[in-house]
Amino acid sequence: MATKYPRLQSRAITSTPEYAENMAEMRKLCEDLTSRVAECAIQGSNSSVKKHLARGQMLARDRIESLLDTDSPFLELLPLAGLGMDGMTVGGSVVGGIGLVNGVECMITANVPTYAGGASNEISVQKSLRLNAIAVENRLPGIALTQSAGANLGQQSRVFHAGGAMFRNLAIKSKLNIPTCCVVFGSSTAGGAYAPGMSDYVIMVKERAQVFLGGPPLVKMATGEVVDAESLGGAEMHSRKSGLADQLARDEMEALRMAREWVASLEWLKLGAVPKGVDVEEPVYDAESLLGVVQANIRIPFESREVIARLVDGSRFLDFKPLYGPNLITGWAHIHGFHVGIIANDSVFFPEEANKATQFIQLCNMRNAPILFLSNITGFMVGRSYEENGIIKAGARFINAVSNSCVPHITVVIGASYGAGNYAMSGRAYAPRFLFSWPNSKCSVMGPDQLTGVMEIVMRDAAANAKKQINEESMNARLSVFREAVAEEQDVYYTTARCLDDGVIDPRDTRSVLGMCLEIVHGNEVKGGNLYGVSRM
Template sequence: MTTLRTTLDAGSADYAAAAEAMTTKLTEVEAEYAKAIAGGGPEKLERHRGRGKLTARERIELLVDEDSPFLELCPLAAWGSDFQVGASLVTGIGVVEGVECMIVANDPTVRGGTSNPWTLRKSFRANEIIEQNRLPVISLVESGGADLPTQKEVFIPGGRMFRDLTRASAAGIPTISLVFGNSTAGGAYIPGMSDHVVMIKDRSKVFLGGPPLVKMATGEESDDESLGGAEMHARTSGLADYFAADEQDAIRIGRQIVKRLNWNKQGPAPRAEVIDPLYDPEELLGIVPTDLKIPFDPREVIARVVDGSDFDEFKPLYGSSLVTGWAELHGYPIGILANARGVLFSEEAQKATQFIQLANRSNTPLLFLHNTTGYMVGKEYEQGGIIKHGAMMINAVSNSTVPHISLLIGASYGAGHYGMCGRAYDPRFLFAWPSAKSAVMGPAQLAGVISIVGRAAAEARGRAFDEDADAAMRAMVEAQIEAESLPMFLSGRLFDDGVIDPRDTRTVLGMCLSAIHNAPIKGAESFGVFRM
């Protein structure tokens, strides 16, 4: 039998404590997400609506198919920085006329929708997803171009936005721009480089330089409409392909464009009949202990995520700190690697390497469920070849060409983060639960290492070791690393694509798998040299 059997006791005190801790963390995440939704704040929102305009999220809601989900990506970008949470941009995957599209919408209530350094990083991440998964892109444009006070960080790298857009078009990926307001300077190149452009009467203003700049540069007197108005671009310059009456009409035209794309997915279709998991996804709230040093069985997560809770485990008796096996999720075949007891030994690394090779042979996407403290250290393990075995696993992950999805549910420390396909290894999508932590090592271990090095240095110089200063240093370092390893900190720096509610895991992963299958699914035919 391959159907997983749960041993989770949802009535236990440990479960209740874990669920309560997770709920508290979710509340904190939601409070920060609310800041992104709030945009520039009540006053800016009121002014924007007073002009008869929809907000970025209202535009998206009208654009996507009725009652279809919208998977927002990187909503906490810029968290902890001097810029508004969300980085004045809304990005995500939505279904338009039955076609999964990447939607990128400027938030004009935040500094006029201008692009700051975090906006660029968020845009670049969206462009990576577009390219890797062959997603048509719809840009909802209303931007004042670069945020001028930060131009030194925006101007030079910012050109990549336009390069990526033209490369998508060259690759046969449709690019569509709906222009809702001012689209100035760099913002003008988004419609300028899109395949399809919709502009709105008396609203859209697209120019490289507005009237004041033209006056300064050439001495010419001009007005917005004759310089870059929608009617001018529709009748004279030819930049506008469609001339909309208002915002709702522009969205209607945008949907019609997508309908006429004749877009077909290049990956295999999912199984028609999809069976829900046997166990309640609500129970995902209490699986991860409050203390990540306490191990938990990732099969309990898998049982509440995969179709029919059906999991065909691979090598269950070998390298048991890593669970590997085959399943389906919303009808799509998937291979799963999940950390069971944190530490990765040589056996786990070799098992993972073989499993990744098999997934590539069968063209099966991979899901990595992180809860690892890294590869095992110590004389016995070094002599046993932990470096070459860990390198073998990382080699396999690096050269695997089937799509990867990573989900951080617990710890993700050290090289274990790499071996489990962390951000640097280009997973198609990477999400985190509020319980997750990621750093070079745990806070106590890192502070302890610094302390040991400092003590050895003092002894080598023949100096007395200051125990009080060492204790203060350890406390400070532990607090710093703890704060820097939390999901909101990492998400703010776009090291993941979002912090998700555990109960939404199956839906989020299903949407990602569906999006992934817009592109061909093809495994690697060769890997790097495995040091045996």
Template sequence: MTVLPTLVDPAAPAHLARRAALLDKLAALDAEHAKALAGGGEKYVTRHHGRGKLLARERVELLLDRDTPFLELSPLAGWGSDWTVGASLVTGIGTVSGVECVVTANDPTVRGGASNPWTLRKALRANEIARANRLPVISLVESGGADLPSQKEIFIPGGALFRDLTRLSAEGIPTVAVVFGNSTAGGAYIPGMSDHVIMVKDHAKVFLGGPPLVKMATGEESDDESLGGADMHARTSGLADHLALDEPDALRLARRVVARLNHRKAHPAPEPAAPPRHDPGELLGLVPEDLREPFDPREVVARLVDDSDYDEFKPLYGTSLTTGWARLHGYPIGILANARGVLFSEESQKAAQFIQLANQRDIPLLFLHHTTGFMVGKEYEQGGIVKHGSMMINAVANSRVPHLSVLIGASYGAGHYGMCGRAFDPRFLFAWPSAKSAVMGPQQLAGVLSLVARASAAAKGRPYDEDADASLRAMVEQQVEAESLPVFLSGRLYDDGIIDPRDTRTVLGLCLSAVHTAEVRGNRGGFGVFRM
């Protein structure tokens, strides 16, 4: 065995200071998550309960197998926007009747569960995860459809929701809709395009146009029940496959439907694995407040992988990037982790070779981000940093094994791409509260703009305003700092959630279990042209 040692002293002042800083960030994050949990607020929660209805997360809890985890996705969607944090939708991965499923649940306490632009993006991301990993989709529906004032941002791209449902079904990935209340207008196509449909008696209402719209369009007088009630759809239209007596009964029926799906994972469950030998709690004190400071990512790896057992690949070459093989919750994994921030030519070539090896062996890859990007300067340009960095990005882009990414520190510039950022379709991407991501660091970006402005003034023969320059730099630094924080990026769904570092192993284990529902098979040679 090649067990990673540790040099971490949890009692050291620097470690304690880092730990305290990260705990403060976690406390602030908890406050933002509380906004999503609060939904539309106490008034609307009380009203919803008063109607004998369950909240979105209460429905999810009753649906899932007892004492099994729920990996919630994008809980901060819409943060920093004019919309409620969480985007009036709960999405995640959980186990139902022994089957891992993607679950989505409208939150009817937020504007009646109406969909806004962030709801759409969040739902599309959930469908993307379901399709890539061949996970059944269970939609817990109660929504008045699109939030009409924002229809211009929803209507045209929103058709992708219905496209996804039909494609999932065509690919043999089951879809189940459980309708608890309104599912109107475009929302009617959620049950209409699902494989299995359950409706709650006296509460579910599914129609393309409600009574007011029907009267406006045709002059016909009608009521909710005869137009689109659950009983009518179960007895007359045939849209409902099952008529539930109440919400718990609907969730019971959903569990029975999933139990009969005969949906199997492509890979058997792994053998039980030994936990890391080093305390995961010490992950809180590893990342410096100043992300320009290096730290050894092997200390992170040692607290994530089974038995802290890690076989490093090319340990003496390209030492700003560690690559190696391990197991995590019994699953084989290849790891790429930045050591000193900057990626040089050697690291880029090493990464490209390692990614090819993982594809030859059908082994998923884990990227642990702490990079300021690829090295710049005359010596490095002449040494081929562009072609070598492109080689790494080429390998990442054309790799076919599942990729998991965790932003633990800096993730700047093209280094974010080379380490499989969101644009390169990792199966899952999470961030620690300590992470930051942007085109470059705030000081560097402000400095570049200042140099460009100085050069422009000199070229025009004009004096340079130093006071205005200082004000501009301060403003730019503040803006870039705010826009590089994980809560800002998570609000825009550039990650799948911000996680407590101590939960990283558990989160990655759930992700690895999910990706092994589909076949894990690498690219056997179609990587395009590598510039050597």
């Protein structure tokens, strides 16, 4: 039975006009997110979809749904990759996520063949590499639902060089005993052929699946040989002659059933300990109220304890050093029965906050407790007195601890994520197991007003040093363009499109997402370790 920690008492006043106004703004942001996610679920033009269905083939998302256990959740990852980017498809022409297959959490990927034949573009590669990293770190068997024309030749230089790692990773996973299965539904050419070639187990659909390094036109051009696609690389040939296929399915549903049987044959066991027989308490405060306590405008502060109270079991939280470094909240809680350490922000970091975080991360590693970072941080405090007080050394110890921590980190950006504060709060560069953003969040080196102000000071100082008269109109025009660029690049949809998080999530879904992530990270052993090399004292 989980330890009963003290219960957090919400201080939110829900009857104020400000609360109602903020909730309305947050709902708008969530509605916008919903519409964007719906956009990513579109699988090509109507004509492409009709043609695909007319061949008796299933759409990518239907294949995933038919593979999963009945009522299994599916944690879709990086769904908005490529959004708004020139030459990219939303989602990168691949659907990826984690769901249950015969009771086993599996990383499932599916090419979207109704987008340019499932060809991989630059974002497809970035997304696939991130999905692979998640599968390896969390020891997840992989199932690839494959139908791909290979690389998008118009982006060959951006796909070819980085994309080779996708096949190297399959070989590495096999060595690590992380099993992979490739189900081939249609034509898989060139790079698309290496996915089954490098997988542990291959299932091909009769009279539909075709796998070859070069299709009939390339073979004719290279060798003069005239051969049809089925003879060159059909499922029957690979099942009876080449031996590439381990199973030959009569149709797509049988292929998916065979994939489920393959998972069952693994007799897969988690290496991490998961709570059993625990009565999970729901939070005292409902998830809907998150939209009232979290600010739509990140320039307005809010209390991270209010967020914690709406995420953790029974709204129970054991504070660590509540009176020291109060801008940083640290403590222990349970989420869906899993014991976690939580680090959250209320304002900028001073040396005290950094020292507190460093010690807390050490304690979590001693207790083998995963760490949840709730990031709403503008950065470390600057100024002469703080430099003299050792803010750099304290911050370095904090970042050192984050870098060398051995327990899983899960990061949720719930507001601002600026500068070195992003690093300290286990941003993308610090390899958290999962990183999600809320639709109100922003991420950059600093806010557009601050960054533009710094640029103006630099430009004025440069002109003064050169003893030149500054052109105010020209400078203001340049600063305006610069500010707009920074504002665009800090936007959550700009960053998620470039795979800088694992997805934008509705705040109300956060507890469920965290529960899944904690279950997933325990696929591997959860064990802390020594944090330090050299540290400045």
